[in-house]
Amino acid sequence: MLDFNTLAEFSRANCISICTFLVPANLVATLLTITFAVLRCPPQQVWPASGAACMFALMMVLHVYTWFMIGVVMVPTYVLLSLAITCLIGNLGAILFHTRHFPTPSFGK
Template identity: 55%
Template sequence: MLDSSPLLEFSHTHCVAICAFLVPANLLSTLQTIVYVGLKRPVGKIWQTVGLASLFALLMVLHVLTWFVVGVVMLPTFVLLMLGSVCLSTNLWAALHPQSMRRLLHYLGCKLKALWAFTASGATLS
């Protein structure tokens, strides 16, 4: 039978280093996936970024679950679990239905462009 205690011990001993790597890795790789979808990159490139970003997100979720196993239930564990879950679901969305993500990005870009033109004209929101 597989003994998971060394893995749990490693995860707990090096928690700060693991999180210091995984948090930016999750954010940057998921952002890269979103940018690739928005720029209509080839499907192969999108799948590569989705794979890497999903790996980081899954590692984050598994790392947080090791803390739940030993009974650590605190705000940072929930925040990190939410970060990993949101990044994982965003990457799955990009992989399984990039057209809808592209439509949303286009819509947000149009709204941002309109807001930029509105504020550049000197008008204010009252």
């Protein structure tokens, strides 16, 4: 069975490693989603890229919340939380931009 306290302790104990992976992963995955949306790639490419980017951003939010749970309120926690929220909003914006400006053609009509 999964123990949340053990996962939170693991997250805090390996903070440098987790952040070293998640910060570039968030930025690259979000940039990839935005690039796919602007280049008018098919939704089969935009949606998985956005899903991966949102997964990285949600992992970052959960990681930051483990620090908030024990009362660590510092500038880096807010910076990482802001980065994750910005990436989530950027992915949502890219999907909305793609679906609004480049609708998928309907071949049946």
